[in-house]
Amino acid sequence: MRTKKEIKFLTKLLNIEGIKVISHRQHEGIGIILQVEGIGKESNCPRCGKKSHRLHQNHRTSVKDLPWGENFVFLEINRRQFKCEKCVKPFSEELEFVRKRRTYTxxxxxxxxxxxxxxxxxxxxxxxxxxxxxxxxxxxxxxxxxxxxxxxxxxxxxxxxxxxxxxxxxxxxxxxxxxxxxxxxxxxxxxxxxxxxxxxxxxxxxxxxxxxxxxxxxxxxxxxxxxxxxxxxxxxxRFHVMAQINKELDAQRKREKRQVEDLIKKAESSEEKADQEKILEGLKKSKYVLLKNESDINEEQKAKLLQVKDVSSTLKSMQELKEKIRRIFEQSNNWLVGLLKLGRWLLEAKKYFPDSQNTIIGWLDEIIAYFDYKTTSxxxxxxxxxxxxxxxxxxxxxxxxxxxxxxxxxxxxxx
Incomplete structure (x- = not known):
């Protein structure tokens, strides 16, 4: 039999408003079971709203609650049923801490x-x-x-x-x-x-x-x-615009690499083969340094970038144009300045970035809006x-x- 002091302590520990602990027991392998019921002696009828204190019957149900340490906790609730004096119909009291037809708090x-x-x-x-x-x-x-x-x-x-x-x-x-x-x-x-x-x-x-x-x-x-x-x-x-430009730049890198590899296979002299192998060495492992922001690459990567530019004038021009448009996005502070710079870039880039040029022209209004809003992804x-x-x-x-x-x-x- 639990003392009033223990019951009061368990009620406080449970900490559910309007609910008191009646008894407590613990089962090995199951957890702690707390028998609880509402403190109030009446409840509101859900149909007419009238308060009723006329107890009709008791109905017990069990729900899971927050564990106490490593012990599972189950609440054995006496969900009382009252009889409305106005409607003359029974109803179950509302339990604020449990949803209807749920087995947990x-x-x-x-x-x-x-x-x-x-x-x-x-x-x-x-x-x-x-x-x-x-x-x-x-x-x-x-x-x-x-x-x-x-x-x-x-x-x-x-x-x-x-x-x-x-x-x-x-x-x-x-x-x-x-x-x-x-x-x-x-x-x-x-x-x-x-x-x-x-x-x-x-x-x-x-x-x-x-x-x-x-x-x-x-x-x-x-x-x-x-x-x-x-x-x-x-x-x-703007990052999707840059992604389009990078895609075109990388396609050119792959194209040149394949062309050089084919020339090496077809080379008729060792001298011709050596010249092409030098170009291939410059193109190998060049994707990162070509596509990465130049300001973010280290000294070793800068040396690799110089090697790529030395063996391919086309990739050199495309990489520099890629960096130029990136600076336009970063440094232009209004749509008019951005539009003028972008127009000049399009003239320069026509030969190297035909697909990107078409994309930018088709989305010009939305792209220059970036210069005012500066919204990024x-x-x-x-x-x-x-x-x-x-x-x-x-x-x-x-x-x-x-x-x-x-x-x-x-x-x-x-x-």
Whole structure:
């Protein structure tokens, strides 16, 4: 028999408002079982709202709670049933700390979700506190509670994608609040129709308040913004422009390397072969020094870059043009200055970067907007990197919806 002092101590230790501990027992291999009930002597009828103190019957149920140290804790609750004097019908009292038809307390659910967001479902389930199915149920409950709200204060939006399975061409579209560095939407495919549906769900008022949208060089995103966000300036991500230029530069490097290798095979004299092998030596292992920002390479890499330039005048010109446009993006502080510098660059680069030139001309308005807004993909890339980590640890999620919920809760769950 427990003393009043012990019961009072256990009630305080349990720390659930309106609940007192009646008894306590411990079972080896199971854990601590606390028999609890409500302190109040009455409850409100859910139909008419009238308070009733007329006890109809007792109904006992067990739920899991936060562990105490290494011991699992189970609450054996007396969920009393009252009879409403007005409706003349019985009703069960509401338990604020347990959701209806759930076998665990709300606070245990919050703690488990926090663990899952930091790890993965299987590793959390292995601890034995809750099952995989219960964890998925917790995530669904949390999604209903936290993910219903519309992103009411978005003014700067980022739209990008992440590969679902690397190399397979499957992409998830992601929506990001650039000011708050926060993920606010994720769809299982990068399709205009699906993204449009999500954006329209935000409502006209929210879409009209968006001032800027940062995107990569995909026309589908641009068309969506133009259709749905009349007050938004589309800003092309400068890093995707640089990626296009680097792609063309690297294609030329590969092309020249293949040509030299073919010439070596066809060389008719040792002298001719030696000349081509010298060129090949300069081109070997040159990708990094050609594509990396020149200001970020070390002395050894600078020497390699000089070697590449010495054997290929075309790669020399292309690398210098690549560096020139990078400085234009970094140093131009308004759209007019940026436009003038970009125009001169396009004239110089026409011979070497025909594909990039066409891309820049086709996206000129969105690219020069960067010089005013200075929005980069830094925030987007940071979120994408975190999404990739979640994806790698998400083998415990059975479908995309569970993955989506976990991703959104990572930024929106408030424990």
């Amino acid at each position: 709300k606070r245990l659910g919050r703690a488990i979700i926090q663990e899952v967001l930091e790890n993965d479902i299987h590793s959390v389930a292995k601890k034995g506190v809750v099952t995989t199915e219960e964890i998925e149920r917790m995530l669904k409950d949390a999604s209903k509670e936290y993910l219903k709200a519309k992103p009411s204060e978005v003014k700067r939006l980022g739209i990008d994608e992440i590969a679902v399975i690397k190399g397979k061409g499957n992409y998830c579209a992601v929506l990001i609040d650039l000011e708050k560095s926060k993920l606010i939407g994720i769809m299982d495919r990068r399709k205009q129709e699906e993204i449009r549906e999500v954006l329209l769900g935000w409502g006209k008022e929210i879409l009209e308040q968006i001032e800027e949208v940062s995107i990569d060089l995909w026309k589908g995103y641009r068309n969506l913004v133009r259709d749905l966000m009349p007050n938004a300036q589309v800003v092309a991500d 830094g925030v987007v890339e940071g979120i994408n990197n975190k999404l990739k980590l979640i994806k790698r640890s998400a083998y415990g999620f059975r479908n995309f919806e569970n993955f989506r919920v976990r991703c959104l809760l990572t930024w929106q769950f408030d424990c």
